[in-house]
Amino acid sequence: MPRLTTELLLEMYQAMLDFLGPSGWWPAQSPFEMAVGAILTQNTNWQNVEKAIANLRDHDLLEPRRLDAVAPEELERLIQPSGFYRQKARNLQAFLDFLREADAYDLAVLAGWETGILRNRLLAVRGIGPETADSILLYALGRPVFVVDAYTARICQRHGLLPEDAGYDELQALFAGRLPENAALYNEYHALLVRVGKGWCRKKAPECHSCPLREFSPSRA
């Protein structure tokens, strides 16, 4: 197993960035829209999420107070294309409950919260687990929190960067413990990992020969 250093992680980052260019994540017009997208994209293709977001936008509902006033059946209908729509309607409502109770319909209010406290509060919301909480913290709120997902795990496993049984927290610590605490870096790093995962490090038929990370293999290190 290669020794995992800050230098190696930054080399991987640069290799992906050189090859793919900046990602421009997260595609959204407001922090609230990003948070909604983070909930809707759980185990779901982003294309389907875009349809649900477009429905909400068409009804001028990408705003906490108005979305909070929508009937559950109507919310289910609008987000139906994103799949798991009954679950996700409940989850969105739970998130809106949190915002209302925190007096944070204006998400800028959350700027006054310490990151660890806020993360725990998000994790207490039904439907928000580690990845969704961290996505909201990083992409919607600009906190330096490294987001881990299925692609991150797969890439790390394929490249022998960690034991196969590593969990979310270990995976996160692998990056966060070695990289400078920088939200912009974490943002782009995660986005690049997802793009590499989609493009090359697929479950079936991986395209390792042309992968931007092909030089970072266990055999080389």
Added chain:
DNA sequence: GACCAGGCACATC
């Protein structure tokens, strides 16, 4: 028609 997608909650052992 099977497989996959930027997870999570809940039940069970």
Added chain:
DNA sequence: GATGTGCATGGT
């Protein structure tokens, strides 16, 4: 604490 299962749509 680990493992299994339901949730649901749309693209490949």
